Amino acid sequence: MDERLAVEARDLVKDFNDTRAVDGVSLAVPTGSIYGLLGPNGAGKTTILRMLLGIIDPSSGWRHVLGRERPLEAAPEVGYLPEERGLYPAMHAREAIAFMGALRGLPLSEARRRADTLLDEHQLADWAKKPIRTLSKGMAQTVQLLGTIIHRPRLIVLDEPFSGLDAINQGRLEELIRREAANGATIIFSTHVIAHAERLCERVAIVAKGKVVFDGRVDEARAKLRPIVRLRTRSNDGPWQSAIPAGARRDGEEYVFELPEGGPEPLLKALIDGGAGIETLAIERPGLHDAFVAIAGARTAEAMGQEKVQ
């Protein structure tokens, strides 16, 4: 296995009875990167993560996690925050964090010591001796997140970490993810919100219907699309119109079309020579959302948009 990869998977397939939940997924997650798994709910993201972590075995295909063929062997170096958060309601916050550390191989006394430090750092020290059931949802989520990183894992896997968090806590979580990555950890997180992936990730895998339809750098995803030209002219007609591609559409007064293969210079020349009278001209870099629509299809993007609204 490639040393520079924290996680590598090849041709992962998972069948549940007669349903194929994951269909030939291959991934390569570079060490130290923030890697996003982007796709609507039900696309197979959680199943992929569970296979990567060794919670379930794939029907076929293989995966290597931190250089090990059996992911559970790497468990002491991995942290995982599942989508369905859960803690023992009667357990104290400090004990819950320490328990998660102990599960990952920390001696209990050391785990308790670290739990105190972490709670202190997150201004939760007052809640250390309070049972989980008395904490707010956001607080409980923070406690679980602290339990996920208490053993200073080299690989952190977060399944939909932003769901259910308010804007302030989302900001804090983003900060924490960046800090852990800066300390050298590899982070994989799944999300159905494009904006999160766009802000945080260096690399993304776009998942739709159990398949990875794109795996690469975010700018590579964007590069799949040509830049978009928005043009407004004084003249309505003239020889300059031959410079406008056939697929262009009108958006009010504007023409909107993909930048032709030749780039901006031949376009500008043809417009000026043809007497278009350029009023405004903008060449926009496509966002991840546009790239997502182009890659995963409009329907998938629409499904994600609806979830986001919900």
Added chain:
Amino acid sequence: MMRLLRSAFVIGRRDFGATVLSKTFIFFLLGPVFPLVLGGVFGSIGSKVATQTEQPVIAVVSSPADFSRMEASRDRVSDALPGPGVVRLVHFNPEPNLAGQEQRLLNSRHPPVRAVLTGGLAEPHLTGAVEDDANAVGQLKLILTDARTPQLTEAPLGVTKVKTSTGSLVKDRALTAQIGQMLLFFLTLLLSGMVMSQLVEEKSNKIIEVIAAAVPIESMFIGKLFAMLAASVVGIVVWISAGALLVQMVKTGGVATLPPPAVGWPVFLALGVLYFGMYYLLLGALFLMIGALASTVREVQTLSMPVTFAQVVIFGFAATAIGAPDSTKALIATIFPWSSPMTMLARAAEQPELWPHLAGLVWQALWVALTLRLGAQLFRKTVLKSGPRRPWWKLGRV
């Protein structure tokens, strides 16, 4: 292997702490007190009623001399036939109006007289509601015959007491075997259900995925099972100490009066603990499997009912081995893993060889491991998957 056990220890430590330090555990410990207290109260009421109804009172209207001879005879009969059934005699001096006295006594409530005996020893005559009580009449005849016979000296019956005879030993040991089996059965019946509800609770808390991502499922199962076993042992130690204390206080001679098992008390108790552990683990593993298949408490109840019935049947089956530890039936009961611990415990009470116990324990441990393995696999298949969940009865198609 070390990691498996270390992880199991982490899980077990949490479960044990959470169980033993909870309020419900105190109620659990107090659990057996309620049936005992109720049993005691109803038992004493029942026995009082039984004594009153079973011991007919005969009013004896006679001279004091006659009555004292009758009373002496009555005591001799009562010595020979122990139990509360021998008639009680109450003396009344004759009054001038004998018929009136007779009638008054028959209507008396204190004491509730069944019949009145008149005429002394010379011409005894019984009047009363004794037509369906041949026993009382028979006893009275015996008492009167004995009282009328001139008392010579007591027959010189020489008695040589031996500690045990084969007949009494076999009977005693069978009793020990029976009590051992019953204890094993009830303790496990009571406790193994706890394992299942623990797992369902875990699933509803959704912490299961955190655990499954960190440690092998086998570790989790082993940890849970042994935590419950340890909690049970705490319970049992409390109950047995309390029970032994009670026996010591109530019964003279105390625990030592219980019939001795063939392998001796220390080995028998050690084997009892081991077989309890094995039986508990075997059942617990089975219940964990059910807990893994079920997603709600209601489903757990539905699924565990047949298992509980099967447990009762197996208990009955294992009981047939008592008294015939080398029969084919006993052999089958020994080989079938879920009846093996009970059968082997009965064997320990009846047979002195120790090697079959070693073999039995290894065999049972093997089945514990197998069941745990299967449970862990089923668990991984049914619970830890994303997407729509298949009901457990369609598992065959996975």
